[in-house]
Amino acid sequence: MKKLAELTTAEFVDLLASDAPAPGGGSAAALEGALGAALTAMVCGLTTVGKSKEKYAAYQSFVIESQKKAEDLKARFVDVMDRDTEAFNVVSAAFGMPKATDEEKAARSAAIQKGLEGCTATPFEMMELAVETLELTAELLGKTNDSAASDLGVSALSLRAAIQGAWLNVLINIGSLKNKELAEDYRKKGEAMLEKALPLADKIYAAVVASL
Numbered sequence: 001m002k003k004l005a006e007l008t009t010a011e012f013v014d015l016l017a018s019d020a021p022a023p024g025g026g027s028a029a030a031l032e033g034a035l036g037a038a039l040t041a042m043v044c045g046l047t048t049v050g051k052s053k054e055k056y057a058a059y060q061s062f063v064i065e066s067q068k069k070a071e072d073l074k075a076r077f078v079d080v081m082d083r084d085t086e087a088f089n090v091v092s093a094a095f096g097m098p099k100a101t102d103e104e105k106a107a108r109s110a111a112i113q114k115g116l117e118g119c120t121a122t123p124f125e126m127m128e129l130a131v132e133t134l135e136l137t138a139e140l141l142g143k144t145n146d147s148a149a150s151d152l153g154v155s156a157l158s159l160r161a162a163i164q165g166a167w168l169n170v171l172i173n174i175g176s177l178k179n180k181e182l183a184e185d186y187r188k189k190g191e192a193m194l195e196k197a198l199p200l201a202d203k204i205y206a207a208v209v210a211s212l
Helices: 009-017 025-047 050-055 057-095 102-139 146-174 180-211
Strands: none
Touching (some): 025 050, 050 057, 057 102, 146 180
């Protein structure tokens, strides 16, 4: 089977719309993050060519370095998009394990819990990536091609959707974790990331709107 990243856009959205349980919201959130990072990289690229290169000469080194970081973040989002679906498939397989004896029930339960931990780790990673990308994007305000300001705004919106979508996937999984200490740790760290990321996304969007 093809990796999600290898599908055409039409193939991906058709698969997403099908009754297959995966890919689902987690992989969609990762894709949103990849789109946001890609847009940030694009805006950087448009700042280092033509007349923009002269207009933003003071920021060239910073913008070039930012473009590299955005490209790397985009690739990491794409990678976790597939790993999120793979993690879900592990849980699905665990639920299909036999449960006729006490030993089988115990093995099945342990496999499910391990799978759920994996299903929580991938969207949590998406949240971390979204925060990092939003911080990078916010630093670019006023330093990039103003003709691409709307693209920077769409990046912020995409990254906002990515982190909130990923958070929903963290929440739905930690609710089933028996390891309550781990679940609470994810909750506290996730809430802290949201408190940092959402105002950043709003700041970028507001700045872009004000500049148009």
